[in-house]
Amino acid sequence: MSIPASHRPAREWLWLVVALAVVAAVAAPFWEVFTGPKAREEWAKWDEDRVKRLLLGPEQVLCYVCAVWAALILQSRYREVRRQRRAFNLDLLPTEEGARILPEDARPLARKVEQVTAGRPFILANMIRLGLGKFAISKSAADVSEVVRNQADVELSRLITGMSTVNYLAWAVPAIGFVGTVRGLGGAFGANSPNIQVFTDQAKDQLKIAFDCTLVALLLSLVVMYFIHALQRAEETLVTDAQQYCQEHLLLRLYDPATEAAHL
Known part of the structure; x- marks a missing residue:
């Protein structure tokens, strides 16, 4: 199998x-x-x-909790992407040169896919199984292509929906930082002392709180957003590669009687 374009390094x-x-x-x-x-x-x-005081304020600690929570979710999802990629190394479909898939071969191949995966959920295996099931019924390659495309959209939508908690945490980190900023600014403007030097010192301390919260929150947000971006790209690439695998080893090998008769 040729290396998909999405597997080639982008040299980023x-x-x-x-x-x-x-x-x-x-x-x-x-x-x-x-x-x-x-x-x-x-x-x-x-x-x-x-x-x-810069690193251990109450707002900073809440930002750390959100960032670590998001990191744990992202790590588990990245491990799932790596697990899903193992399906590309399984013997799911015939890969020999010139091999064709007849309508009567569809159900035995679907059973073989279930046996090879041993009931483990794989995006690629599910797309192949649904495509073969459709081919066994309709005997139309066009219908199989539509099923594979629709299932890819469903899998991608499921992956996007599963990121809702992480996206909320990525928004919550800077929001918590801005809460500390507002608290610090409120304390600076609310400082009240007849002594100008004491007033200035109090205002400076509160402004430090405001800027410290903003700095820590924005830095954490940048880190979390990068890893969200990296994971989303890995998941989208997984679905795209699964579609390409189905295109090369399933759709292009289907024997469609109606199409073959039209060419004669």
Whole structure:
């Protein structure tokens, strides 16, 4: 079987390395400016207490919970994608050159698919089984093609629906961060002290809370969204490759009596 186009590397990581090299070359002359004495003096203020307040606020902890929850779901779904890909290595259909599938072969092949998969749910096996079942009844390759296409749409819709919780968590992370931002801004504007220095210190502390929550939430959101994107692409590629497998080893090998008679 030829390698599907979706299996060929897109060289995205290569382009990432090129992008990093270009940015580094442009940004290097400015690096000295940001690492001067004044910058080092600002970094010296980041003591243990400051880092703790940055990373361990109540809103940050809630963001961590949502991010870890989403990561666990994504990890389980990625393992399922890898399991589904094992079906491509199973002996589900004849792959010999010139092999044809007759209408009377459809039901025995469908039973063979069930035996090979041993009752395990595979997207590819389900598409083949439904296609063979339709071919046994209608003896029409066009009907089989329609069944395979419809089942692919159903599987893709099911995968998209299964991402609803993860999509909510990806939205919840920055939303929780903005809750902390509002809390910090409210505390800054609500600071009340007759002493101007005390008032300024209170306002600065509350603004730190606001910006810390936003920073942590947005960074976590970027990470979660990347892995959501990667998983969705893997799932969509799985369904596309299953369709291509059915096209090469099922649809193009069907013996359609009506089509054969038309060609004679």
